[in-house]
Amino acid sequence: MAERMQKFVSVGQKWPEKRAAADRADDFHEIYREFIAEKANEQASRCAQCGVPFCQTHCPLQNNIPDWLRMTAEGRLEEAYQLSASTNSMPEICGRICPQDRLCEGGCVIEQSTHGAVTIGAVEKYLTDTAWEKGWVAAIKPRREREESVGIIGAGPAGLAAAERLRLRGYQVTVYDRHDRVGGLLIYGIPGFKLEKDIVERRTQRLIEGGVKFVLNCNVGETISFDDLRTQHDSVLIATGVYKAKPLNAPNDQSVVKALDYLIASNRVGLGDEVAEFTSGALNAAGKRVVVIGGGDTAMDCVRTAVRQGAKSVTCLYRRDRANMPGSQREVKNAEEEGVVFEWLAAPKAVRAGKKPGVAAVRMRLGAPDASGRQSPEEVPGSEFDVVGDLIIAALGFDPEDLPEAWDALDLKTTRWGTISANPLTYATNLPGVYAAGDIVRGASLVVWAIKEGREAADAIHAYIQDRAQAARVAAE
Ligand SMILES: Cc1cc2nc3c(=O)[nH]c(=O)nc-3n(C[C@H](O)[C@H](O)[C@H](O)COP(=O)(O)OP(=O)(O)OC[C@H]3O[C@@H](n4cnc5c(N)ncnc54)[C@H](O)[C@@H]3O)c2cc1C
Numbered sequence: 001m002a003e004r005m006q007k008f009v010s011v012g013q014k015w016p017e018k019r020a021a022a023d024r025a026d027d028f029h030e031i032y033r034e035f036i037a038e039k040a041n042e043q044a045s046r047c048a049q050c051g052v053p054f055c056q057t058h059c060p061l062q063n064n065i066p067d068w069l070r071m072t073a074e075g076r077l078e079e080a081y082q083l084s085a086s087t088n089s090m091p092e093i094c095g096r097i098c099p100q101d102r103l104c105e106g107g108c109v110i111e112q113s114t115h116g117a118v119t120i121g122a123v124e125k126y127l128t129d130t131a132w133e134k135g136w137v138a139a140i141k142p143r144r145e146r147e148e149s150v151g152i153i154g155a156g157p158a159g160l161a162a163a164e165r166l167r168l169r170g171y172q173v174t175v176y177d178r179h180d181r182v183g184g185l186l187i188y189g190i191p192g193f194k195l196e197k198d199i200v201e202r203r204t205q206r207l208i209e210g211g212v213k214f215v216l217n218c219n220v221g222e223t224i225s226f227d228d229l230r231t232q233h234d235s236v237l238i239a240t241g242v243y244k245a246k247p248l249n250a251p252n253d254q255s256v257v258k259a260l261d262y263l264i265a266s267n268r269v270g271l272g273d274e275v276a277e278f279t280s281g282a283l284n285a286a287g288k289r290v291v292v293i294g295g296g297d298t299a300m301d302c303v304r305t306a307v308r309q310g311a312k313s314v315t316c317l318y319r320r321d322r323a324n325m326p327g328s329q330r331e332v333k334n335a336e337e338e339g340v341v342f343e344w345l346a347a348p349k350a351v352r353a354g355k356k357p358g359v360a361a362v363r364m365r366l367g368a369p370d371a372s373g374r375q376s377p378e379e380v381p382g383s384e385f386d387v388v389g390d391l392i393i394a395a396l397g398f399d400p401e402d403l404p405e406a407w408d409a410l411d412l413k414t415t416r417w418g419t420i421s422a423n424p425l426t427y428a429t430n431l432p433g434v435y436a437a438g439d440i441v442r443g444a445s446l447v448v449w450a451i452k453e454g455r456e457a458a459d460a461i462h463a464y465i466q467d468r469a470q471a472a473r474v475a476a477e
């Protein structure tokens with residue numbers, strides 16, 4: 001084994017080939033090509049096999065990375081896949097869209113020693129894509145059926161991870177979603193150039209074939225009441241994500257488009273839907289000068305979508321500098337390659353209409369650190385400037401909707417940020433049998449955290465239903 005590993009000294013870091021910017025600028029296909037088998041084996045062999053694997057501790061799912069890298073290097077691909085799938089419900093999705101530089105690869109010891117991290121995400125994606133191709137991804141076949149049922153509100157990664165785990169245990173699982181497709185932000189938020197939609201759809205199909213029922217176009221609180229769901233099921237999981245866009249709050253901001261409206265329209269068009277606001281041009285960047293305000297992953301997805309729709313120019317305004325932006329540095333680099341212009345340390349003051357439409361902006365500088373240790377941006381006096389733009393998109397983050405109000409469930413406890421208050425270990429809310437996981441508990445976060453929480457909430461729901469059944473048996477004796 002040993003001579004197959006620890007090759008980081010002699011083998012350099014290599015990513016799967018990236019399509020050239022000119023080639024990828026007008027389609028929504030993923031930008032990285034597949035690893036060929038030899039490259040995946042070779043890159044996996046760079047792993048140092050550390051006694052204390054920091055990659056694993058930096059992965060929210062605690063994936064057993066060194067072991068599946070070793071198996072990959074040894075050509076034991078099916079075993080490597082099985083091991084990676086034992087802790088992750090969607091390894092090929094995480095391999096594509098986790099910000100690995102901040103997670104597993106950021107913790108990799110050979111990254112710290114300047115050799116360049118093992119390309120963990122790319123190997124994980126390769127393993128599971130190969131598993132799908134070779135038929136190693138097993139169907140969901142519960143050993144026995146159970147009569148108890150669980151209702152899951154939200155078909156995003158948290159809901160889907162929970163659905164799979166509960167169905168494997170034989171529960172009758174129904175997932176309710178207000179959208180017409182399954183996947184949450186995986187299908188309607190994240191663009192195809194990061195995650196092609198058939199990758200999400202084959203996961204959905206596997207759940208359907210495994211007996212998970214989906215009730216779509218079902219807005220809980222409107223189409224069906226939360227109380228009814230609680231009555232119909234032995235337990236309910238809330239996995240609704242966070243969708244209330246943070247407002248720009250600048251004069252004349254009525255014409256500003258919300259990032260998610262823009263991305264959903266684009267994803268729908270990609271999936272073959274007719275979208276009136278896209279056809280009318282309201283949510284289409286073609287031929288326009290586009291200004292995106294924000295510095296997170298959503299802003300990066302907007303600027304890169306605008307490039308692909310044929311925008312005349314795309315500018316991103318962010319009030320901090322490059323080093324302090326919340327989005328992935330990899331995505332900024334991709335956006336720059338595709339022609340996006342970044343105005344760092346720039347904040348909007350007002351939106352301009354009329355003959356010279358756009359954003360009136362001001363330069364910022366980073367001041368003293370706030371309570372969280374982050375430097376607060378402050379205006380540089382007299383530094384006002386204009387950015388021309390016919391389509392202004394605000395990507396400033398998301399807050400939770402007021403679920404207790406919308407669901408007429410005023411006793412459902414929330415935090416002061418409006419997220420659902422759930423026990424961090426059991427995911428139980430204050431209502432008996434009601435659990436919550438994913439962004440609606442954590443606030444806007446990452447797919448990998450949603451998967452982890454969905455899996456763990458499913459285990460907690462199983463324990464709850466079993467304990468309740470046991471208590472009923474004891475009471476009946
Ligand atoms: C544009 C964008 C890009 C992103 N890029 C990345 C990335 O590259 N990498 C990454 O790791 N993370 C990324 N994220 C974050 C990631 O998508 C989320 O953290 C993750 O999807 C949260 O999963 P979830 O299951 O909690 O919620 P969601 O994925 O939001 O799913 C919630 C589901 O609940 C449904 N729902 C809500 N309310 C109701 C109701 N009342 N009744 C019925 N159904 C309801 C919604 O329709 C939705 O389908 C991105 C987010 C956005 C917005």
Ligand code: SF4
Binds near residue numbers: 061088098105
């Ligand atoms: S799930 Fe994400 S953080 Fe964990 S190993 Fe995979 S890519 Fe890295």
